[in-house]
Amino acid sequence: MTTLADLDTPAALLDEPRMNRAIARMQQRMDTLGVALRPHVKTAKCVEVARRQREAGARGITVSTLKEASEFFAAGFDDITYAIGLAPHRIGAALDLVRRGCRLKVVVDSLAAASALAAATRRGDTGAASGVSAAARADAGGRLDVLVEIDTDGHRAGISPEAPLLLEVGTVLHAAGLLAGVLTHCGASYGCRSAATLEAMAEQERSRCVRAAERLRAAGLPCPIVSVGSTPTALFARALPGVTEVRAGVYVFYDLVMAGLGVCAPDDIALSVLTTVIGHQPDKGWVLTDGGWMAMSRDRGTQAQPEDQGYGLVCDEAGAVLEGWIVNQANQEHGIVEHRGGAKAGADVQGRFPIGTRLRVLPNHACATAAQHQGYAVVDGAAVKARWPRFSGW
């Protein structure tokens, strides 16, 4: 049996029981709310993880790159939403996936993007290797649907639910037979500081997106899909009338940002980085490890939260949180572990963490930390049960 002791460090560890609990929790919550779950697979970018989400009841997946779309499609996932505004130069690649049988949904939030897509599908564009006629799409079982991105929080992209532009974009898409619904992501939920504000943000995300759908319908335009979601709003939503699906992503691993929001506890976090102690600066209370920012990422997502976790929260090799110990500084390949209370609180670092000691570090932002690694060592206790690869690139 392979164990943690056999792994080189730094290594991304995926705690399988924790991940399974997270998948079950989100699926149960969505089942209770009566909506489909379409997980955002950009967190893990791993077929094995997505398979477990599907086995638990997820319907379709969300991706953040066409590379993910293509890799997951090759692995048997054929209902895919690419939830980043579609750039004109990617239309050919998107249509190529459709031609090969993928039920792809793409997102636009401008007249320019909607018109480019409408024109390309009318032409049966040859942006990719081969042309895409409606007949060829039907033969292959593929279908291109377009969702209009709605801005429900002023956080990033999207059209305001009340804007005249919504109906203009909807009309252009419908004329080309492409309009399938609306989509929003309330990223501002990450800035909430209490359960009450998270609940209110979830309701804002829902009500504004549903409002956009109602406006399209009132104008005689079809809007079967109403897609919302982030992990915090998914878990804090009280009810989701009018919503057809929720896209949550980071819940599959959770992370310290989610723990800081009260979405999970630190010991729910399924992703950690295994590191080795390589040195000390006893007078400064420093423990040096081989887990720098290349292993953790540069993400400092907890910096703005009440409890700043530095570059990560330190646990022992078995995954138990070592209260007060964080990766306070990070160079490329060095992590500097310190006690929050400074050198005094962190006395006798050599005795406490001898050279060669292995520590696990919980990440601020699971998507960013996972992206630093080529795959996961899947662990259950000290046993390494499998190695799962992940995708990267675009």
Ligand SMILES: Cc1ncc(COP(=O)(O)O)c(C=O)c1O
């Ligand atoms: C468009 C979109 N949908 C869904 C999600 C999932 O959000 P979370 O990772 O908070 O679950 C994201 C995350 O960035 C997103 O950008």
